[in-house]
Structures are given as structure tokens and as C-alpha cells.
Amino acid sequence: MSNAFDVIIAGGGVMGCATATYLLRAEPALKVAVIERDPTYARSSTVLSDGNTRLQFNLKENIQMSLYGLEVLGRFGDDLAVDGEQPDPGFRQQGNLFLIDADSETESREGLALQQALGCDVAWLEPGEIAERFPYASLDGCVGATFGRLDGTMSPYAVLQAYRRKAAALGAQFIQAEVGAITHADGRATGTRLATGEALQAGAVLNATGPWAARLAATAGIALPVRPIKRQVFIVDTDLRPEWILPAFFFPSGLYCIHEGEGRFMFGKSSTGSGSSAAGRVCMRSIRWTEMPSWASGPRSRACIWRMAFPGTAFNSATRWGGICPS
Ligand SMILES: Cc1cc2nc3c(=O)[nH]c(=O)nc-3n(C[C@H](O)[C@H](O)[C@H](O)COP(=O)(O)OP(=O)(O)OC[C@H]3O[C@@H](n4cnc5c(N)ncnc54)[C@H](O)[C@@H]3O)c2cc1C
Numbered sequence: 544m545s546n547a548f549d550v551i552i553a554g555g556g557v558m559g560c561a562t563a564t565y566l567l568r569a570e571p572a573l574k575v576a577v578i579e580r581d582p583t584y585a586r587s588s589t590v591l592s593d594g595n596t597r598l599q600f601n602l603k604e605n606i607q608m609s610l611y612g613l614e615v616l617g618r619f620g621d622d623l624a625v626d627g628e629q630p631d632p633g634f635r636q637q638g639n640l641f642l643i644d645a646d647s648e649t650e651s652r653e654g655l656a657l658q659q660a661l662g663c664d665v666a667w668l669e670p671g672e673i674a675e676r677f678p679y680a681s682l683d684g685c686v687g688a689t690f691g692r693l694d695g696t697m698s699p700y701a702v703l704q705a706y707r708r709k710a711a712a713l714g715a716q717f718i719q720a721e722v723g724a725i726t727h728a729d730g731r732a733t734g735t736r737l738a739t740g741e742a743l744q745a746g747a748v749l750n751a752t753g754p755w756a757a758r759l760a761a762t763a764g765i766a767l768p769v770r771p772i773k774r775q776v777f778i779v780d781t782d783l784r785p786e787w788i789l790p791a792f793f794f795p796s797g798l799y800c801i802h803e804g805e806g807r808f809m810f811g812k813s814s815t816g817s818g819s820s821a822a823g824r825v826c827m828r829s830i831r832w833t834e835m836p837s838w839a840s841g842p843r844s845r846a847c848i849w850r851m852a853f854p855g856t857a858f859n860s861a862t863r864w865g866g867i868c869p870s
Contacts, residue, residue: 548576551735551745553722553759555579556589557699559751560706564623567713576743577710578735580721588753589703593776593801593811595791597639597694598663601654606661613693623705625712630705633698637802638790639691640668640677644684647795655689665691679785680792681836696791696801724762725750732763776811778803779839800839808839 550566552559555577563577584590596616598609615622620629643651658665668688673680680688711717721738725748732748752759754771761767789802801809 545574546741546743547574548716548734548743548745549573550575550747550749551743552577552749552751553725553735554751554753554755555582555707555717556584556587556751556753557703557706558753559749560703560710562749562751563710563715564706564713567710567715571713575710575715576718576745577715578718578720578722578737578743580719582719584700584703587703590700591776592699593799593809594633594697594699594702595639595694595799595801596697597691598658599639599641599654599665599689599691599694601650601657603657603661606658606663610661610663616697619702619705623709625708630701630708632702632705634695635697635788636693636695637788639694639793640673640680640790641689641691641793642673642680642682642685642795643687643689644795645686648686651687651689658691663691664693665689677790677792679783679789679836679838681794684795690790694791722752722759725759727763772813774811774813776809778807778809779835781806781808781839783808783838798835800836810835810839 550573552563552575556579559577559579563575566573566575581587596609596612598606598613600606600609616632616634619632619634623630641651652667655665655667666689668676668690670682670685670687673685673688674682707717720741722735723738723740724736726733726736726742732745734742734744735748736742750756750759750767754769756769757767760769783806785802788804791802792800794800796812798810798812801811803809
């Protein structure tokens with residue numbers, strides 16, 4: 544294996560693989576290496592994520608990126624086909640419903656005006672309309688909602704694998720290794736040093752190590768303001784059997800709920816700060832009791848999978864709890 548590349552991408556999650564794909568599409572002669580330490584992606588944000596995309600942001604750039612994302616998803620199969628095989632990102636546009644309380648109304652209406660000015664299909668719903676169209680949303684303290692019809696959820700694993708396969712087909716070299724440091728001279732990156740001590744040279748290095756990006760950047764003397772935030776996700780099996788897939792509900796507290804199908808709902812929320820898994824469990828209990836809708840926290844509901852992701856640690860559990868109880 545040659546140790547010299549035009550571009551080294553540290554981290555082979557969705558950002559690393561997508562960047563390799565688009566770089567090689569723009570310039571097929573480039574020698575691109577993607578260095579990923581764990582091909583199972585067990586702790587990568589990409590595969591732990593909920594795969595939801597939305598137009599409902601308050602920042603113009605975020606809205607524009609999401610509009611572009613919808614274009615990409617619209618032609619995903621054609622664009623990322625390899626040997627005639629079209630990948631399916633599993634994109635389901637069930638819509639996102641953001642429930643608004645009095646504290647967030649002004650900000651939400653400002654965001655809505657910006658989204659609509661940029662041509663997004665997002666509408667304001669009064670509480671009566673919400674109750675009529677989406678009877679399962681809990682409306683405590685709700686002054687209205689914004690509904691983005693085109694928002695939806697995809698399979699992050701399928702999207703990652705599609706980019707990884709396409710990048711490899713375009714000539715990217717995937718290396719399974721841990722990048723120990725970014726080497727540099729005169730203020731420019733010169734390559735990477737692997738944890739094994741092996742040196743690889745490159746004209747440019749992309750740090751795509753996600754939650755670990757600040758740690759790797761520090762090896763080049765760069766203080767990167769990237770701070771991982773722990774998020775907890777769990778799936779609840781309920782007695783509810785809606786006739787259609789409900790939109791994803793986003794509550795004012797930050798708790799969200801995505802209908803998986805039949806009676807299964809995924810709940811998630813980011814917590815503030817990091818912490819041990821034990822601290823996380825306590826936090827999760829308080830989430831489900833204070834904010835979950837009654838149909839999801841009744842005595843016959845069962846939380847069956849709990850997932851937690853935060854810097855350097857991810858926890859997956861298939862423990863079946865005896866109902867959602869406060870202790
Ligand atoms: C629970 C959860 C839910 C989420 N839900 C959503 C959502 O609904 N919508 C949304 O848009 N975003 C969501 N996100 C965020 C989204 O997942 C991330 O923004 C995205 O996946 C980041 O991709 P990435 O490639 O930068 O990072 P990652 O997927 O974490 O990839 C980084 C890779 O770098 C590798 N790596 C790290 N250090 C090294 C090293 N030194 N050497 C070699 N390899 C290294 C890791 O193994 C990893 O595979 C969610 C995140 C989480 C945790």
C-alpha cells in the first residue's frame with residue numbers, strides 16, 4: 544500500500560463517506576483514503592441516530608441545507624447506484640409536528656416566516672386543528688404547532704452504506720485503523736500518524752471523526768469548539784394502533800416521539816452535559832414521567848429498547864422492563 548494520498552479523511556461515518564464520494568465525483572483522479580477504526584460503526588453517531596430530517600429551522604443556512612438534502616434524497620437511488628444496484632435510503636415523509644408553548648411562540652413564528660419565505664411547505668396549526676388532525680399529540684400548554692409535511696425519517700445505516708459503497712466504487716481506499724494524530728508543518732496538515740505509529744502523507748486532511756473531532760484536532764494544536772452532547776432514545780410498545788403512520792411529535796421541552804409502526808414509538812431527548820450511564824438512567828426516568836403523553840406511559844406500555852449515545856460511549860440494551868414505572 545502506498546502511504547501518500549491527496550486527501551486523507553479521518554473517520555468513515557456518513558460525513559467521511561459522503562465527502563469522499565463527492566470529492567471523487569468532482570475530481571476522479573484524486574487519491575483519497577478514508578480511515579475508519581471500526582467498520583461495525585457500533586459507536587458512531589450515524590448509526591445511532593434517528594435519521595430525521597426537517598425544514599423547520601430558524602437559521603437560513605440550516606433550512607437551505609435541508610432543502611438541498613431533500614433534493615439529494617429525491618435522486619438518491621440513481622445518484623448512488625453501483626453496478627446498476629440502487630440503494631434505498633428508506634425515506635418516509637410522515638411530516639414533523641412541532642408543538643409550541645407560550646414561551647417559544649415568538650421564536651417559532653419567526654422561524655415559520657423564514658421557512659415560508661424560502662419556499663418551505665410548513666404551516667401553522669391552531670390547537671383545535673391539531674386535536675382534529677393528530678388526536679394523539681398531547682396539547683398541555685400548547686398554543687399551536689408548526690407542521691412540515693415534507694419532513695421525514697430515513698435509515699441512517701442505509702444512507703451510510705450507500706455512500707461507503709459509492710466512495711469505494713469511485714476509488715476511495717478504506718483503511719481500518721485508528722488515527723492517532725494529524726501531522727503538520729508550517730501551519731499545514733501533512734498527513735496522519737496511525738495509532739500503530741505508521742505515517743501516511745497527504746496534501747489535505749479532513750477531520751470527520753464526529754464526536755471525537757475535538758480530540759483529534761488537538762493533536763494538530765487546534766482547539767475545535769465541538770462538544771458532544773449525550774442523547775437518550777428508547778422505544779415504547781403501546782396499546783395504540785393508529786391507522787396511519789403519525790407525524791413525528793416534537794414537544795417544547797425537547798422530547799420527541801417518532802412512530803415506528805403499529806404500537807411502537809421511539810422517544811428521545813438530549814440531556815445537558817455528559818455523564819456516566821448510571822446518571823443517564825436516572826435522567827431518562829425523569830423524562831418519561833414528566834413529559835411523555837399518557838398513552839405512552841400507561842401501565843400496559845413497555846419500554847423495550849434503550850439506546851444512549853455520547854462521547855466515546857454508546858449503550859444499547861434490549862432489556863424488557865416490567866412496564867414504565869417510576870422507580
Ligand atoms: C441518538 C442520536 C440521534 C440523532 N438523530 C439525528 C436525527 O434525527 N437527524 C440528524 O440530522 N442527526 C441526528 N443525529 C446526529 C447525526 O447522527 C450526526 O450529526 C452524524 O451522524 C454525524 O456523522 P459523522 O460522520 O460526523 O460522525 P460519526 O457517525 O460519529 O462518524 C465518526 C466516525 O469516526 C470514527 N473515528 C473517530 N475517531 C477516530 C480515529 N481517531 N481514527 C479513526 N476513526 C475514528 C468513528 O468510529 C466514527 O465511525 C443524532 C445523533 C445521535 C447520537
